[in-house]
Amino acid sequence: MSSSDIFFGELLGTGVLVLLGCGVVAGNVLRKSKSFDAGWLAITFGWGIGVLSGVYVSTQLSGAHLNPAVTLGIAIDSGEWNDVPTYVAGQLLGAMVGATLVWLAYYGHFLAHLEHREVVGGSRTPGPKAFDADADHEERRKPARDEPGPVLGVFATAPEIRNSVQNVATEIIGTAVLVLLVLGIGLNDGLTVSGTGGLMVALVVVGIGLSLGGPTGYAINPARDLGPRLVHALLPLPNKGGSDWGYAWVPIVGPLAGAALAAGIHGLLF
Known part of the structure; x- marks a missing residue:
């Protein structure tokens, strides 16, 4: 396959993946959506x-x-490394395109959610700056510059308990399971030819989400997290808060380490 096929194939495929994955999260998180608060089961199957x-x-x-x-x-x-940069470039750009399409599809819902009183903490009474107590309250409730914003979860992952060692370990374990399956499918020509391999990968992603997704939101994919996080940082959304760049290295390092671990195990056994 040519470099252009690889790039555009990865752009298209990753774009669709993120559009449907981040889309199900948006429907679950954003107020006024018909699927608001649908729950974790809907999210895991949506990503699958x-x-x-x-x-x-x-x-x-x-x-x-x-x-x-x-x-x-x-x-x-x-041992084939020549096309790795092309694959990664297509994946990252595709993830950004998919996240942007989610923003467009839910544009009105993002605005309604981010302007909702419960989200912004109440609107300040208009008038002269004589209401010092109100002003002080508003200053206190403003999030820190990089504090995760109220819709960041639509785009990127975040841990429930912020512990770098545990968070990285969770991402390593989840990604190792995924990559071991992918490499195992590559040993079975029948699965590849029949197309059943794609279904098995999707099902294991659902399984990882249900079994191991609770601690970190199971990025298990650096492009899936970094691309949409960049889009969140760039989008002109009111009251969107920070993009949590202090955590952004975890869903990059963890999955890459998990992939290397899985490849090492697979090489030793097969």
């Missing part, structure tokens, strides 16, 4: 279907890695 859709629309072009961790694991296992 996003993976399935992304795989099937891009397999013929690029082989549907859709994830720098998967690309790294395959490169370590096969």
Whole structure:
């Protein structure tokens, strides 16, 4: 396959993955959405279907890695590194495109949510700056510059308990499971030819979300987290808060380390 096929295949596939994945989170988080507060089960299946859709629309072009961790694991296992930058560039740009489309699809809902009294903490009474108590209260409730904003979860992951060692370990374990499955599918030509492999990957993503997603939101994909986080930082949304760059390294380092671990285990056993 050519470099252009790889790039555009990964852009298309990752874009679809993130559009459907971040889209189900948006429907769950944003007020006025018909699927508001649908719950974790809806989110995990939404991401699984996003993976399935992304795989099937891009397999013929690029082989549907859709994830720098998967690309790294395959490169370590096969020893073929030439196309890695092309894969990663397509994945990152595709993730940004998918996140931008989610913003467009839910544009009015983002505004309604971010202007809601419970989200912004109440609007300040207009008038002369004689209401010092109100002004002080408003200053106190403003989030710190990089504090996660009220809609950051639509775009990027965040831990429930902020402990770097645990958070990285969780991402390593979840990604290792994913990459081991992907490499295992590569050993079975029947799964690859029949297309069943894509379904199995989607199902294991659902399983990872249900079993291991609680601590960190299971990024297990650096592009899936970094691309939408960049979009969150750039979007002109009122009261959106920070993009939590202090945590952003975890869903990059953890999945890449997990992919390397999985490739090492796979190489030793097979």
